[in-house]
Amino acid sequence: MQKxxxxxQKDASLQTHETTISSITPVSDLPQDLQTLFKTLESGQPYVVTTPQTIFHAQGGGQPTDTGSIILSHSGEEAVFKxxxxxxxxxxxLHMGTFTPADSTLKIGQEVKQVVDWGSRVLNSRLHTAGHVLGLAIRSLSRTGVLPADLKEVKASHYPGAAFVEFxxxxxxxxxxxMQEKVDELVRQDLDVTIHFWSEEEAKERCAVVLEGVKGGEEGVxxxxxxxxxxxxxxxxxxQRLRELGRVVxxxxxxxxxxxxVSYEVVEA
Ligand SMILES: [Zn+2]
Structure with a gap:
Protein backbone atom coordinates (compact mmCIF):
# COMPACT_ATOMS: atom_id res chain seq x y z
CA MET A 1 0.00 0.00 0.00
CA GLN A 2 1.02 3.56 -0.69
CA LYS A 3 2.91 5.41 2.04
CA GLN A 9 4.10 13.75 14.09
CA LYS A 10 5.47 17.02 12.72
CA ASP A 11 2.68 19.35 13.73
CA ALA A 12 0.20 18.11 16.32
CA SER A 13 -1.76 21.38 16.13
CA LEU A 14 -3.39 20.61 12.76
CA GLN A 15 -7.15 20.27 13.28
CA THR A 16 -8.01 20.13 9.57
CA HIS A 17 -6.01 19.30 6.48
CA GLU A 18 -6.66 19.20 2.72
CA THR A 19 -5.44 16.12 0.91
CA THR A 20 -6.65 13.65 -1.73
CA ILE A 21 -8.07 10.14 -1.72
CA SER A 22 -5.52 7.40 -2.54
CA SER A 23 -7.74 4.37 -2.04
CA ILE A 24 -11.14 3.22 -0.79
CA THR A 25 -11.59 -0.45 0.10
CA PRO A 26 -14.40 -2.32 1.86
CA VAL A 27 -12.84 -3.82 5.00
CA SER A 28 -14.12 -7.24 3.87
CA ASP A 29 -11.91 -6.96 0.75
CA LEU A 30 -8.71 -6.31 2.73
CA PRO A 31 -6.18 -9.11 3.34
CA GLN A 32 -7.05 -11.00 6.52
CA ASP A 33 -4.09 -9.62 8.50
CA LEU A 34 -5.26 -6.06 7.85
CA GLN A 35 -8.89 -6.85 8.66
CA THR A 36 -7.84 -8.05 12.10
CA LEU A 37 -6.40 -4.62 12.92
CA PHE A 38 -9.95 -3.30 13.33
CA LYS A 39 -12.69 -3.82 15.83
CA THR A 40 -16.01 -4.79 14.28
CA LEU A 41 -18.48 -1.92 14.04
CA GLU A 42 -21.92 -2.30 15.55
CA SER A 43 -23.58 -0.96 12.43
CA GLY A 44 -22.82 0.23 8.91
CA GLN A 45 -20.67 -1.03 6.07
CA PRO A 46 -17.02 -0.38 7.04
CA TYR A 47 -14.48 0.91 4.52
CA VAL A 48 -10.80 1.78 4.72
CA VAL A 49 -9.74 5.08 3.16
CA THR A 50 -6.10 6.06 2.61
CA THR A 51 -4.60 9.44 1.76
CA PRO A 52 -1.00 10.54 0.97
CA GLN A 53 -0.91 12.46 4.26
CA THR A 54 -2.91 12.33 7.45
CA ILE A 55 -3.48 14.39 10.57
CA PHE A 56 -5.30 11.47 12.27
CA HIS A 57 -3.26 9.84 15.02
CA ALA A 58 -3.09 6.07 14.45
CA GLN A 59 -3.64 3.98 17.58
CA GLY A 60 -0.36 2.94 19.14
CA GLY A 61 2.27 3.76 21.74
CA GLY A 62 -0.40 3.72 24.44
CA GLN A 63 -2.46 6.43 22.76
CA PRO A 64 -5.94 5.73 21.36
CA THR A 65 -7.01 6.38 17.79
CA ASP A 66 -8.20 9.78 16.63
CA THR A 67 -11.72 10.00 15.27
CA GLY A 68 -13.29 12.58 12.99
CA SER A 69 -14.39 12.87 9.39
CA ILE A 70 -13.15 13.13 5.85
CA ILE A 71 -15.33 15.41 3.74
CA LEU A 72 -15.30 16.75 0.19
CA SER A 73 -13.28 19.97 0.04
CA HIS A 74 -15.50 21.89 -2.33
CA SER A 75 -18.99 21.18 -1.19
CA GLY A 76 -21.33 22.38 1.52
CA GLU A 77 -22.43 18.84 2.19
CA GLU A 78 -22.25 17.15 5.53
CA ALA A 79 -19.50 14.73 6.56
CA VAL A 80 -19.17 11.98 4.01
CA PHE A 81 -16.75 9.57 5.68
CA LYS A 82 -16.88 9.16 9.46
CA LEU A 94 -5.58 3.23 7.42
CA HIS A 95 -8.73 5.24 8.22
CA MET A 96 -11.60 2.87 8.93
CA GLY A 97 -15.14 4.19 8.99
CA THR A 98 -18.52 4.49 7.35
CA PHE A 99 -20.14 6.71 4.73
CA THR A 100 -23.00 9.00 5.70
CA PRO A 101 -25.45 8.75 4.05
CA ALA A 102 -24.70 5.07 3.57
CA ASP A 103 -25.04 5.21 -0.22
CA SER A 104 -22.56 8.10 -0.64
CA THR A 105 -18.90 7.59 -1.48
CA LEU A 106 -15.65 9.34 -2.34
CA LYS A 107 -13.54 8.79 -5.44
CA ILE A 108 -9.83 8.18 -5.86
CA GLY A 109 -8.05 11.47 -6.57
CA GLN A 110 -10.83 13.60 -5.10
CA GLU A 111 -9.78 16.57 -2.97
CA VAL A 112 -10.94 16.12 0.60
CA LYS A 113 -10.65 17.76 3.97
CA GLN A 114 -9.69 15.80 7.08
CA VAL A 115 -11.28 17.03 10.30
CA VAL A 116 -10.13 15.57 13.63
CA ASP A 117 -12.51 15.41 16.63
CA TRP A 118 -10.55 17.99 18.55
CA GLY A 119 -12.01 17.47 22.03
CA SER A 120 -10.86 13.89 22.27
CA ARG A 121 -7.51 14.67 20.61
CA VAL A 122 -6.76 17.37 23.17
CA LEU A 123 -7.63 15.01 26.04
CA ASN A 124 -5.44 12.28 24.52
CA SER A 125 -2.51 14.69 24.09
CA ARG A 126 -2.86 15.87 27.69
CA LEU A 127 -3.03 12.32 29.05
CA HIS A 128 -0.11 11.23 26.91
CA THR A 129 2.12 14.13 27.96
CA ALA A 130 1.06 13.68 31.60
CA GLY A 131 2.32 10.08 31.40
CA HIS A 132 5.76 11.34 30.39
CA VAL A 133 5.72 13.98 33.13
CA LEU A 134 4.78 11.40 35.76
CA GLY A 135 7.51 9.07 34.49
CA LEU A 136 10.09 11.85 34.67
CA ALA A 137 8.87 12.93 38.12
CA ILE A 138 9.31 9.36 39.40
CA ARG A 139 12.74 9.19 37.81
CA SER A 140 13.73 12.43 39.49
CA LEU A 141 12.51 11.16 42.91
CA SER A 142 14.43 7.96 42.33
CA ARG A 143 17.63 9.95 41.73
CA THR A 144 17.21 12.06 44.85
CA GLY A 145 16.59 9.06 47.11
CA VAL A 146 12.87 9.62 47.79
CA LEU A 147 12.09 6.51 45.73
CA PRO A 148 14.33 3.44 45.25
CA ALA A 149 17.32 4.02 42.97
CA ASP A 150 16.72 0.88 40.92
CA LEU A 151 13.31 1.83 39.48
CA LYS A 152 13.01 1.26 35.77
CA GLU A 153 10.12 2.44 33.62
CA VAL A 154 8.77 -0.47 31.60
CA LYS A 155 5.36 0.45 30.25
CA ALA A 156 2.85 3.26 29.90
CA SER A 157 -0.69 3.62 28.65
CA HIS A 158 -2.60 6.85 28.21
CA TYR A 159 -6.24 5.83 27.68
CA PRO A 160 -8.92 8.01 29.29
CA GLY A 161 -10.03 6.39 32.53
CA ALA A 162 -7.20 3.85 32.42
CA ALA A 163 -3.94 5.81 32.22
CA PHE A 164 -0.87 4.51 34.04
CA VAL A 165 2.91 4.20 34.03
CA GLU A 166 4.60 1.01 35.19
CA PHE A 167 7.96 0.68 36.87
CA MET A 179 4.92 11.96 43.39
CA GLN A 180 1.94 14.34 43.34
CA GLU A 181 4.08 17.21 44.65
CA LYS A 182 6.81 16.59 42.09
CA VAL A 183 4.34 16.43 39.20
CA ASP A 184 2.63 19.63 40.41
CA GLU A 185 6.02 21.34 40.58
CA LEU A 186 6.86 20.39 36.98
CA VAL A 187 3.46 21.53 35.68
CA ARG A 188 3.81 24.80 37.57
CA GLN A 189 7.14 25.39 35.82
CA ASP A 190 5.18 25.29 32.54
CA LEU A 191 8.04 23.47 30.81
CA ASP A 192 7.90 23.27 27.05
CA VAL A 193 7.46 20.01 25.18
CA THR A 194 9.51 19.67 22.01
CA ILE A 195 9.91 17.10 19.26
CA HIS A 196 13.29 16.03 17.85
CA PHE A 197 14.45 13.53 15.28
CA TRP A 198 17.61 11.82 16.52
CA SER A 199 19.80 9.00 15.26
CA GLU A 200 19.14 5.62 16.92
CA GLU A 201 22.44 5.94 18.72
CA GLU A 202 21.63 9.36 20.11
CA ALA A 203 18.12 8.29 21.11
CA LYS A 204 19.42 5.27 23.02
CA GLU A 205 22.00 7.37 24.77
CA ARG A 206 19.84 10.34 25.69
CA CYS A 207 16.36 8.96 26.33
CA ALA A 208 14.99 8.27 29.81
CA VAL A 209 13.45 5.02 28.66
CA VAL A 210 13.97 3.07 25.53
CA LEU A 211 10.99 0.77 25.26
CA GLU A 212 11.32 -2.23 22.99
CA GLY A 213 12.96 -1.82 19.62
CA VAL A 214 13.55 1.82 18.86
CA LYS A 215 13.29 2.16 15.11
CA GLY A 216 14.16 5.27 13.22
CA GLY A 217 12.25 6.33 10.14
CA GLU A 218 13.89 8.12 7.23
CA GLU A 219 14.39 11.16 9.42
CA GLY A 220 15.59 9.27 12.48
CA VAL A 221 13.93 8.38 15.76
CA GLN A 240 3.20 22.21 23.75
CA ARG A 241 3.53 23.48 27.31
CA LEU A 242 2.83 21.75 30.61
CA ARG A 243 0.27 24.34 31.75
CA GLU A 244 -2.03 22.90 29.09
CA LEU A 245 -2.22 19.71 31.14
CA GLY A 246 -4.43 21.29 33.79
CA ARG A 247 -3.85 19.22 36.90
CA VAL A 248 -2.29 15.78 36.75
CA VAL A 249 -3.74 13.67 39.57
CA VAL A 262 0.97 4.19 39.09
CA SER A 263 -2.37 5.31 37.70
CA TYR A 264 -3.24 8.93 36.99
CA GLU A 265 -5.70 11.23 35.28
CA VAL A 266 -5.86 14.83 34.12
CA VAL A 267 -8.48 17.29 35.36
CA GLU A 268 -9.05 20.99 34.78
CA ALA A 269 -6.66 23.09 36.88
ZN1 LIG B 1 4.79 10.71 23.90
Missing part, protein backbone atom coordinates in the same frame (compact mmCIF):
# COMPACT_ATOMS: atom_id res chain seq x y z
CA UNK A 4 1.00 7.82 4.27
CA UNK A 5 2.90 10.74 5.74
CA UNK A 6 2.00 11.14 9.44
CA UNK A 7 1.62 14.92 9.59
CA UNK A 8 0.57 14.82 13.24
CA UNK A 83 -13.50 7.99 10.76
CA UNK A 84 -13.94 5.48 13.61
CA UNK A 85 -10.53 3.76 13.93
CA UNK A 86 -7.09 4.65 12.56
CA UNK A 87 -4.37 2.02 12.39
CA UNK A 88 -0.80 1.76 11.14
CA UNK A 89 -0.04 -0.77 8.43
CA UNK A 90 3.46 0.31 7.45
CA UNK A 91 4.02 2.24 5.30
CA UNK A 92 0.34 3.19 5.16
CA UNK A 93 -2.05 4.61 7.74
CA UNK A 168 10.00 -2.38 37.63
CA UNK A 169 10.84 -2.05 41.32
CA UNK A 170 8.85 -1.12 44.37
CA UNK A 171 7.05 2.18 44.87
CA UNK A 172 5.42 2.26 48.30
CA UNK A 173 1.83 3.50 48.54
CA UNK A 174 2.86 6.24 50.97
CA UNK A 175 4.97 7.88 48.22
CA UNK A 176 1.85 9.02 46.38
CA UNK A 177 1.98 12.51 47.87
CA UNK A 178 5.69 12.88 47.00
CA UNK A 222 11.14 10.70 16.81
CA UNK A 223 11.76 11.84 20.35
CA UNK A 224 9.72 14.00 22.70
CA UNK A 225 11.60 16.11 25.23
CA UNK A 226 10.07 17.71 28.30
CA UNK A 227 11.85 20.95 29.14
CA UNK A 228 15.37 19.55 29.33
CA UNK A 229 14.25 17.09 32.05
CA UNK A 230 14.31 14.05 29.87
CA UNK A 231 13.20 12.48 26.59
CA UNK A 232 11.26 9.49 25.33
CA UNK A 233 11.14 7.94 21.88
CA UNK A 234 7.51 8.52 20.99
CA UNK A 235 5.15 8.63 18.01
CA UNK A 236 2.19 10.25 19.75
CA UNK A 237 0.73 13.71 20.14
CA UNK A 238 1.51 16.03 23.05
CA UNK A 239 0.69 19.44 24.44
CA UNK A 250 -1.80 10.65 40.82
CA UNK A 251 -4.59 8.16 41.59
CA UNK A 252 -3.18 4.95 42.86
CA UNK A 253 -0.11 2.76 43.27
CA UNK A 254 -0.48 -1.00 42.84
CA UNK A 255 2.31 -3.51 43.25
CA UNK A 256 2.38 -6.96 41.74
CA UNK A 257 5.22 -9.34 40.86
CA UNK A 258 7.89 -6.70 41.29
CA UNK A 259 6.06 -4.17 39.11
CA UNK A 260 4.60 -0.95 40.47
CA UNK A 261 1.73 0.52 38.51
Missing amino acids: TEALY VHQVRKADPAI QGLIAGDKKSA RVVEVGGLGSYPCGGTHV VRNVKRQKGISK
Whole structure:
Protein backbone atom coordinates (compact mmCIF):
# COMPACT_ATOMS: atom_id res chain seq x y z
CA MET A 1 0.00 0.00 0.00
CA GLN A 2 1.02 3.56 -0.69
CA LYS A 3 2.91 5.41 2.04
CA THR A 4 1.00 7.82 4.27
CA GLU A 5 2.90 10.74 5.74
CA ALA A 6 2.00 11.14 9.44
CA LEU A 7 1.62 14.92 9.59
CA TYR A 8 0.57 14.82 13.24
CA GLN A 9 4.10 13.75 14.09
CA LYS A 10 5.47 17.02 12.72
CA ASP A 11 2.68 19.35 13.73
CA ALA A 12 0.20 18.11 16.32
CA SER A 13 -1.76 21.38 16.13
CA LEU A 14 -3.39 20.61 12.76
CA GLN A 15 -7.15 20.27 13.28
CA THR A 16 -8.01 20.13 9.57
CA HIS A 17 -6.01 19.30 6.48
CA GLU A 18 -6.66 19.20 2.72
CA THR A 19 -5.44 16.12 0.91
CA THR A 20 -6.65 13.65 -1.73
CA ILE A 21 -8.07 10.14 -1.72
CA SER A 22 -5.52 7.40 -2.54
CA SER A 23 -7.74 4.37 -2.04
CA ILE A 24 -11.14 3.22 -0.79
CA THR A 25 -11.59 -0.45 0.10
CA PRO A 26 -14.40 -2.32 1.86
CA VAL A 27 -12.84 -3.82 5.00
CA SER A 28 -14.12 -7.24 3.87
CA ASP A 29 -11.91 -6.96 0.75
CA LEU A 30 -8.71 -6.31 2.73
CA PRO A 31 -6.18 -9.11 3.34
CA GLN A 32 -7.05 -11.00 6.52
CA ASP A 33 -4.09 -9.62 8.50
CA LEU A 34 -5.26 -6.06 7.85
CA GLN A 35 -8.89 -6.85 8.66
CA THR A 36 -7.84 -8.05 12.10
CA LEU A 37 -6.40 -4.62 12.92
CA PHE A 38 -9.95 -3.30 13.33
CA LYS A 39 -12.69 -3.82 15.83
CA THR A 40 -16.01 -4.79 14.28
CA LEU A 41 -18.48 -1.92 14.04
CA GLU A 42 -21.92 -2.30 15.55
CA SER A 43 -23.58 -0.96 12.43
CA GLY A 44 -22.82 0.23 8.91
CA GLN A 45 -20.67 -1.03 6.07
CA PRO A 46 -17.02 -0.38 7.04
CA TYR A 47 -14.48 0.91 4.52
CA VAL A 48 -10.80 1.78 4.72
CA VAL A 49 -9.74 5.08 3.16
CA THR A 50 -6.10 6.06 2.61
CA THR A 51 -4.60 9.44 1.76
CA PRO A 52 -1.00 10.54 0.97
CA GLN A 53 -0.91 12.46 4.26
CA THR A 54 -2.91 12.33 7.45
CA ILE A 55 -3.48 14.39 10.57
CA PHE A 56 -5.30 11.47 12.27
CA HIS A 57 -3.26 9.84 15.02
CA ALA A 58 -3.09 6.07 14.45
CA GLN A 59 -3.64 3.98 17.58
CA GLY A 60 -0.36 2.94 19.14
CA GLY A 61 2.27 3.76 21.74
CA GLY A 62 -0.40 3.72 24.44
CA GLN A 63 -2.46 6.43 22.76
CA PRO A 64 -5.94 5.73 21.36
CA THR A 65 -7.01 6.38 17.79
CA ASP A 66 -8.20 9.78 16.63
CA THR A 67 -11.72 10.00 15.27
CA GLY A 68 -13.29 12.58 12.99
CA SER A 69 -14.39 12.87 9.39
CA ILE A 70 -13.15 13.13 5.85
CA ILE A 71 -15.33 15.41 3.74
CA LEU A 72 -15.30 16.75 0.19
CA SER A 73 -13.28 19.97 0.04
CA HIS A 74 -15.50 21.89 -2.33
CA SER A 75 -18.99 21.18 -1.19
CA GLY A 76 -21.33 22.38 1.52
CA GLU A 77 -22.43 18.84 2.19
CA GLU A 78 -22.25 17.15 5.53
CA ALA A 79 -19.50 14.73 6.56
CA VAL A 80 -19.17 11.98 4.01
CA PHE A 81 -16.75 9.57 5.68
CA LYS A 82 -16.88 9.16 9.46
CA VAL A 83 -13.50 7.99 10.76
CA HIS A 84 -13.94 5.48 13.61
CA GLN A 85 -10.53 3.76 13.93
CA VAL A 86 -7.09 4.65 12.56
CA ARG A 87 -4.37 2.02 12.39
CA LYS A 88 -0.80 1.76 11.14
CA ALA A 89 -0.04 -0.77 8.43
CA ASP A 90 3.46 0.31 7.45
CA PRO A 91 4.02 2.24 5.30
CA ALA A 92 0.34 3.19 5.16
CA ILE A 93 -2.05 4.61 7.74
CA LEU A 94 -5.58 3.23 7.42
CA HIS A 95 -8.73 5.24 8.22
CA MET A 96 -11.60 2.87 8.93
CA GLY A 97 -15.14 4.19 8.99
CA THR A 98 -18.52 4.49 7.35
CA PHE A 99 -20.14 6.71 4.73
CA THR A 100 -23.00 9.00 5.70
CA PRO A 101 -25.45 8.75 4.05
CA ALA A 102 -24.70 5.07 3.57
CA ASP A 103 -25.04 5.21 -0.22
CA SER A 104 -22.56 8.10 -0.64
CA THR A 105 -18.90 7.59 -1.48
CA LEU A 106 -15.65 9.34 -2.34
CA LYS A 107 -13.54 8.79 -5.44
CA ILE A 108 -9.83 8.18 -5.86
CA GLY A 109 -8.05 11.47 -6.57
CA GLN A 110 -10.83 13.60 -5.10
CA GLU A 111 -9.78 16.57 -2.97
CA VAL A 112 -10.94 16.12 0.60
CA LYS A 113 -10.65 17.76 3.97
CA GLN A 114 -9.69 15.80 7.08
CA VAL A 115 -11.28 17.03 10.30
CA VAL A 116 -10.13 15.57 13.63
CA ASP A 117 -12.51 15.41 16.63
CA TRP A 118 -10.55 17.99 18.55
CA GLY A 119 -12.01 17.47 22.03
CA SER A 120 -10.86 13.89 22.27
CA ARG A 121 -7.51 14.67 20.61
CA VAL A 122 -6.76 17.37 23.17
CA LEU A 123 -7.63 15.01 26.04
CA ASN A 124 -5.44 12.28 24.52
CA SER A 125 -2.51 14.69 24.09
CA ARG A 126 -2.86 15.87 27.69
CA LEU A 127 -3.03 12.32 29.05
CA HIS A 128 -0.11 11.23 26.91
CA THR A 129 2.12 14.13 27.96
CA ALA A 130 1.06 13.68 31.60
CA GLY A 131 2.32 10.08 31.40
CA HIS A 132 5.76 11.34 30.39
CA VAL A 133 5.72 13.98 33.13
CA LEU A 134 4.78 11.40 35.76
CA GLY A 135 7.51 9.07 34.49
CA LEU A 136 10.09 11.85 34.67
CA ALA A 137 8.87 12.93 38.12
CA ILE A 138 9.31 9.36 39.40
CA ARG A 139 12.74 9.19 37.81
CA SER A 140 13.73 12.43 39.49
CA LEU A 141 12.51 11.16 42.91
CA SER A 142 14.43 7.96 42.33
CA ARG A 143 17.63 9.95 41.73
CA THR A 144 17.21 12.06 44.85
CA GLY A 145 16.59 9.06 47.11
CA VAL A 146 12.87 9.62 47.79
CA LEU A 147 12.09 6.51 45.73
CA PRO A 148 14.33 3.44 45.25
CA ALA A 149 17.32 4.02 42.97
CA ASP A 150 16.72 0.88 40.92
CA LEU A 151 13.31 1.83 39.48
CA LYS A 152 13.01 1.26 35.77
CA GLU A 153 10.12 2.44 33.62
CA VAL A 154 8.77 -0.47 31.60
CA LYS A 155 5.36 0.45 30.25
CA ALA A 156 2.85 3.26 29.90
CA SER A 157 -0.69 3.62 28.65
CA HIS A 158 -2.60 6.85 28.21
CA TYR A 159 -6.24 5.83 27.68
CA PRO A 160 -8.92 8.01 29.29
CA GLY A 161 -10.03 6.39 32.53
CA ALA A 162 -7.20 3.85 32.42
CA ALA A 163 -3.94 5.81 32.22
CA PHE A 164 -0.87 4.51 34.04
CA VAL A 165 2.91 4.20 34.03
CA GLU A 166 4.60 1.01 35.19
CA PHE A 167 7.96 0.68 36.87
CA GLN A 168 10.00 -2.38 37.63
CA GLY A 169 10.84 -2.05 41.32
CA LEU A 170 8.85 -1.12 44.37
CA ILE A 171 7.05 2.18 44.87
CA ALA A 172 5.42 2.26 48.30
CA GLY A 173 1.83 3.50 48.54
CA ASP A 174 2.86 6.24 50.97
CA LYS A 175 4.97 7.88 48.22
CA LYS A 176 1.85 9.02 46.38
CA SER A 177 1.98 12.51 47.87
CA ALA A 178 5.69 12.88 47.00
CA MET A 179 4.92 11.96 43.39
CA GLN A 180 1.94 14.34 43.34
CA GLU A 181 4.08 17.21 44.65
CA LYS A 182 6.81 16.59 42.09
CA VAL A 183 4.34 16.43 39.20
CA ASP A 184 2.63 19.63 40.41
CA GLU A 185 6.02 21.34 40.58
CA LEU A 186 6.86 20.39 36.98
CA VAL A 187 3.46 21.53 35.68
CA ARG A 188 3.81 24.80 37.57
CA GLN A 189 7.14 25.39 35.82
CA ASP A 190 5.18 25.29 32.54
CA LEU A 191 8.04 23.47 30.81
CA ASP A 192 7.90 23.27 27.05
CA VAL A 193 7.46 20.01 25.18
CA THR A 194 9.51 19.67 22.01
CA ILE A 195 9.91 17.10 19.26
CA HIS A 196 13.29 16.03 17.85
CA PHE A 197 14.45 13.53 15.28
CA TRP A 198 17.61 11.82 16.52
CA SER A 199 19.80 9.00 15.26
CA GLU A 200 19.14 5.62 16.92
CA GLU A 201 22.44 5.94 18.72
CA GLU A 202 21.63 9.36 20.11
CA ALA A 203 18.12 8.29 21.11
CA LYS A 204 19.42 5.27 23.02
CA GLU A 205 22.00 7.37 24.77
CA ARG A 206 19.84 10.34 25.69
CA CYS A 207 16.36 8.96 26.33
CA ALA A 208 14.99 8.27 29.81
CA VAL A 209 13.45 5.02 28.66
CA VAL A 210 13.97 3.07 25.53
CA LEU A 211 10.99 0.77 25.26
CA GLU A 212 11.32 -2.23 22.99
CA GLY A 213 12.96 -1.82 19.62
CA VAL A 214 13.55 1.82 18.86
CA LYS A 215 13.29 2.16 15.11
CA GLY A 216 14.16 5.27 13.22
CA GLY A 217 12.25 6.33 10.14
CA GLU A 218 13.89 8.12 7.23
CA GLU A 219 14.39 11.16 9.42
CA GLY A 220 15.59 9.27 12.48
CA VAL A 221 13.93 8.38 15.76
CA ARG A 222 11.14 10.70 16.81
CA VAL A 223 11.76 11.84 20.35
CA VAL A 224 9.72 14.00 22.70
CA GLU A 225 11.60 16.11 25.23
CA VAL A 226 10.07 17.71 28.30
CA GLY A 227 11.85 20.95 29.14
CA GLY A 228 15.37 19.55 29.33
CA LEU A 229 14.25 17.09 32.05
CA GLY A 230 14.31 14.05 29.87
CA SER A 231 13.20 12.48 26.59
CA TYR A 232 11.26 9.49 25.33
CA PRO A 233 11.14 7.94 21.88
CA CYS A 234 7.51 8.52 20.99
CA GLY A 235 5.15 8.63 18.01
CA GLY A 236 2.19 10.25 19.75
CA THR A 237 0.73 13.71 20.14
CA HIS A 238 1.51 16.03 23.05
CA VAL A 239 0.69 19.44 24.44
CA GLN A 240 3.20 22.21 23.75
CA ARG A 241 3.53 23.48 27.31
CA LEU A 242 2.83 21.75 30.61
CA ARG A 243 0.27 24.34 31.75
CA GLU A 244 -2.03 22.90 29.09
CA LEU A 245 -2.22 19.71 31.14
CA GLY A 246 -4.43 21.29 33.79
CA ARG A 247 -3.85 19.22 36.90
CA VAL A 248 -2.29 15.78 36.75
CA VAL A 249 -3.74 13.67 39.57
CA VAL A 250 -1.80 10.65 40.82
CA ARG A 251 -4.59 8.16 41.59
CA ASN A 252 -3.18 4.95 42.86
CA VAL A 253 -0.11 2.76 43.27
CA LYS A 254 -0.48 -1.00 42.84
CA ARG A 255 2.31 -3.51 43.25
CA GLN A 256 2.38 -6.96 41.74
CA LYS A 257 5.22 -9.34 40.86
CA GLY A 258 7.89 -6.70 41.29
CA ILE A 259 6.06 -4.17 39.11
CA SER A 260 4.60 -0.95 40.47
CA LYS A 261 1.73 0.52 38.51
CA VAL A 262 0.97 4.19 39.09
CA SER A 263 -2.37 5.31 37.70
CA TYR A 264 -3.24 8.93 36.99
CA GLU A 265 -5.70 11.23 35.28
CA VAL A 266 -5.86 14.83 34.12
CA VAL A 267 -8.48 17.29 35.36
CA GLU A 268 -9.05 20.99 34.78
CA ALA A 269 -6.66 23.09 36.88
ZN1 LIG B 1 4.79 10.71 23.90
